[in-house]
Structures are given as structure tokens and as C-alpha cells.
Amino acid sequence: MQHLNRLHNLVFWIFLILFLTTSATVLFFTFGYRFSFERGIFVYTGSITIKANPRSVAIEIDGKSVPSEMIHNINQSYHITGLPPGEHLLRVKADGFRPWEKKIRVQSGISTEFWNVLLTRETYDRTVVATGPFIKAFPSSTGRHLALLAESDEETTVSILDRKTGETQQVFSSRSFLFDHEDQRNIEWSKSEDELLIPVRAHDDDERTVFLVRLETGAATDIRDISSMRNPENPRWHPSDDGSFFVISDGTLSLIRPDAKDIGLRTIPIATDTAAYDLSSRLIILLARDGSVGRLPVGADVGTAPETFAGPIPSASSFRNPFLVAYDERRVAVYDLGGAGYLYNDDGNVKPAIIPLFPSDMRGIQFSDDGKKLLFRSSTEISIAFTRDWDVQPARKSGDILQIARFSASLTDVQWAKDYEHVLLVRSASIEIAELDNRDRRNIETLIPSQDGNIRQILPIPADNELLFLATTDIETADTALSLVGFPEPVGIFGQ
Secondary structure: OHHHHHHHHHHHHHHHHHHHHHHHHHHHHHOOEEEEOOOOEEEEOEEEEEEEEOOOOEEEEOOEEOOHHHEEEEOOEEEEEEEOOEEEEEEEEOOOEOOEEEEEEEOOOOEEEEEEEEOOEOOOOOEEEEEEOEEEEEEOOOOOEEEEEEEEOOEEEEEEEEOOOOOEEEEEEEOOEEOOHHHOOOOEEOOOOOEEEEEEEEOOOOOEEEEEEEOOOOEEEEHHHHOOOOOOEEEEEOOOOOOOEEEEEOOEEEEEEEOOOOOOEEEEEEEOOEEEEEEOOOEEEEEEOOOOEEEEEOOOOOOOOOEEEEOOOOOHHHOOOEEEEEEEOOEEEEEEOOOOEEEEEOOOOOOOEEEEEOOOOOOEEEEOOOOOEEEEEOOOEEEEEEOOOEOOOOOEOOOOEEEEEEOOOOEEEEEEOOOOOEEEEEEOOEEEEEEOOOOOOOOEEEEEOHHHOEEEEEEEEHHHOEEEEEEEEEOOOOEEEEEEEEOOOOOEOOEO
């Protein structure tokens, strides 16, 4: 009997030890610890979070598929836990798409996040929307209409494409004036999409003017015929006063608006010594000829002097072809086309700064939709300036400048992608996409290869998850095709 009691006691203690050991192991596992057989100790693990487009993807870590039970889909993202600290190879893939991969570093107790993993299709189905001798396209704010600029036989024409019906109608023609498409000025759509402002220059000299085109009647009016302006340029529609627009003539910014008695248009001078300007919903932001930056309410009384709030911008007084792009009065970029560029940034935390934008042959500037990033480029380089602290991994500070890419071949066009974490570009007649995230390496993928035509312009339509592009199809005739692909993949509230 005594022997049996000893046996029972031994079994009890064995089970107790096993229970305590197992419980401790389970608790350690629950709190994120894993046993390292190499080191003979428990180590505190890390995790990764991935949000991808398309939503349905397969994930590999170090060449091994991640079991579905390890993947927790949170907020349409994948959260993978229990990863040992150190370097790993992460690969994301989906059928019909090119895989995305990076070397990543997992840290104990920290989730390494990748919120904008974008997979590109192996091939994209292309739909031809329109063909003709087009050199540039200008979408309306809704993307439904496109103004198609063409040049042939010394004639400049503008046609309107209704994307809903597929119909095209010519609304402007001139043999005396050219659209200076190398000057980066735009054909401006009215808010109601029934009028156009077309800036042009004369064939034989530097004479400039702006035509107001009413689409319903087809009437094209040279605004010099209704004013005493010389060389009017840089037209912009008033943000709230329908039918009214701003224009610069010999340094004077004027508002042209319908007369109250409906007997024509009248000209109202707004500001003098203006080199460039931009509009917000309530303000006019102006670059003066001396390089200072000022603001005026869009409804300011005649004679109101602009309030200077920035500058002088270095060397702006010598700009030959100045541009100003404003997100608001606290984020303003100015540049000389082919020359220097600067960002005025007031983030509310430190003294407002005027930040030089390099390199020195600026070709274009675009703010992101939220104003927290500025895309700027030269003929061969693309960079991003951060105007606000960026806390999402990888974190950035306000004022940081990030070079995206430098190429040996010239860039034809550069645009933000829909998520503002990728940049679309045309290089060597192909459309490519580059990610901002440079951890390990920056992935740059080809969307549309050059064999689809000599691509000259890209037009993202984010609201429709579409990408339009203009490509030369016949070099001898200069015919082009405006084509459409679905990009990026549409994602609903609950995923694909």
C-alpha cells in the first residue's frame, strides 16, 4: 500500500510539472514568445501587417507559404504574428499579377507595416477610346469629357469626347494660333463642363491670347476682342462665380465676368506686378514679380492690396516662365519651367520654411490630394517633398525630401497614382509605376510596354479606377490613339 501511495504521488508530481510547463509555454506563446532551439531560450516575436491591391493575395515568408491560420484579416489587411526577430524575405502574389517582394526586418514586439502593396497585372486589356492627330488630352473635373488637342496641316483643333456616348465633336479650329503644349499650360474646363478656356500663341511671333469657347453654340471668342488686354495668358475659372475667369496680361491679374445686364463680358483688374497665381476655394495665391508670395480673397474689392505672407523666393524675380501651385496658403510651390523650384511650407510646428527643390530644371509639380506630399520632377528625376509629418511606416518628417528615381532616359510624363503612395511615369515610351516605400529597394514595374505605341501622355481617372493614355500609332501620319485600361484594381468596402 505504501508503495502504491508513492507511485500516486510520483504521477501527481509528474502531471503537475507537465501542467505548469505546458501552461507557461502556452502563456509565453500567447504573449508573443517563441522558443528558439538555436539559442535555447524563449524570444519575443514580432509581426507584419500588409494591405494589398488586389485584396486577395497569397503571402510567403522566406520562401514558405504562410498558413491561413497565421493570417488574421483586420481592416482588409493581413496581420501575421509570431515571426522571429531579424531579416526575412516577404513575397506577396496573386494569380495573373506580378509578385511583389522585399527584404524586411522584424523587430521584437513591433508590427512592421506595409499599407500600400500594389501588384500590377501581367497584361492589361486595352480599349481604344479615340484616334486622330492628337497631341494632348485634357479631362474635365468629373472625367466624363475630354478636350482633345490636335495639330495637322498647320491647323490647331480642339475636339470634345463624351466618354459616356463615345461621340467626338470639334469645337475649335485655328490656322493663326498654336497651343503651346511644351509650355505646360492647360485647356481649362468650366465647373459646369460647358465652356473651355484655350490659351494659345501666334504661329509667327510670341503674341499670346485666350479663346473662350462655349460648347453649346460652338462660339469661340478671342478675349482681346472684349478687352484692351495685351498677351493675355494663364486663364483659370473662378472657383464659385460660374462663367467668370481670371487671366494675366502684362503682369496684371484681372477677373473677366459676365455683365450683370447680360450684354457681354467686363474686365475687373485685381492685382498688378503678378508673375503667376493659383486658386483655392476662397483665396487667390499670387507670386509677385519681386518674388514675394501674397494672398487675396477671391471676392476682394477692386484696389485691395495682396497680403504678403512668404518670400521673397530666391531668384524668382529672374524667372522666365514662372509657375505657382498652391494646395492652400500654407503650402505653396513656385518654379521656373526648366529652372529652379521652391516650396513654402508652414506646418504649424516650426518657423515656416522656403525649401529648395532639386534638381534645377523643374518640369512639373503636383500636391497629393491631402496636401501632405509634393511630387516634383525634372526631365530625368522624380522626387517627393513631405509637407507634414508622416507617421505611417516608413515614417517621414515635414520638410524631408525623398528621391524616387533618377533615369538616363528623359521622362515624358509623370503623375500621382490613385493612392498617392505610387508615381506613374512615362519613360522610353512605356508606362511604369514606382512606389514611394524604399525599404530594402524601390519596386518599379512596367504597366504598359512600349510595343503598344510611343506613349506620350498619361491621364489617371481615380474615381473610375481607370488609366487613359495617349500613344502615337503611326509616326509618318502622327496619328495617335487614346486608350483605356482598368487600373488600379477596384476595391469595395469588403474587398474584391
